[in-house]
Amino acid sequence: EAGVVQSPRYKIIEKKQPVAFWCNPISGHNTLYWYLQNLGQGPELLIRYENEEAVDDSQLPKDRFSAERLKGVDSTLKIQPAELGDSAVYLCASSDTWGDQQRGYNEQFFGPGTRLTVL
Amino acid sequence: QQPVQSPQAVILREGEDAVINCSSSKALYSVHWYRQKHGEAPVFLMILLKGGEQKGHDKISASFNEKKQQSSLYLTASQLSYSGTYFCGTFPGGSNYKLTFGKGTLLTVNP
Structure with a gap:
């Protein structure tokens, strides 16, 4: 079974430039998460999708960040314009079994992440 | 509220x-417990549920x-x-399905 796929793996851009990250979750997983991971920190949730609906985007800085999950499969996270403080690893994860999720009992499968460096 | 992990780092010898x-x-x-190697994705280890249910890695308790x-x-x-x-x-339960991660514990196992 293929895992969560993310691209690109690394991205270096100048500040104020736009950038986009792509994620393809495990086939059949309805829930998709985007996390931000700063150096030496744990992942922090940015947005959670159930199929194509963003059900929790409370942590997403909406002035510059946007995300979409058309057709409820793969997803794109965009930053426009990027700032120096956006340098971090952006992780995508997916999970299934909604019943287990309601009980906090579903494991999340993470992709390798995209390491963003803003100069 | 972010959970607090301890220790921040630990060094062991194999065994x-x-x-x-x-x-x-x-x-x-x-x-939930996850392990992340440098430059790699976090990998699921275990989930422990209120009431005693648990699932995960068979070599870790x-x-x-x-x-x-x-x-x-x-x-x-x-x-x-x-x-x-x-x-x-x-995971606090209720209608909040958000998982909040701690800052992590770095484990180094040397030969």
């Missing part, structure tokens, strides 16, 4: 044991004290492959 702790100030419904909102991960007879950063994630 030694370690315990990693995770503590929350809020009531918890479940605790963990406990969950619901009353104290604490969980511990027990790594016995450590192997070189156990090296990495261990994260606990806490």
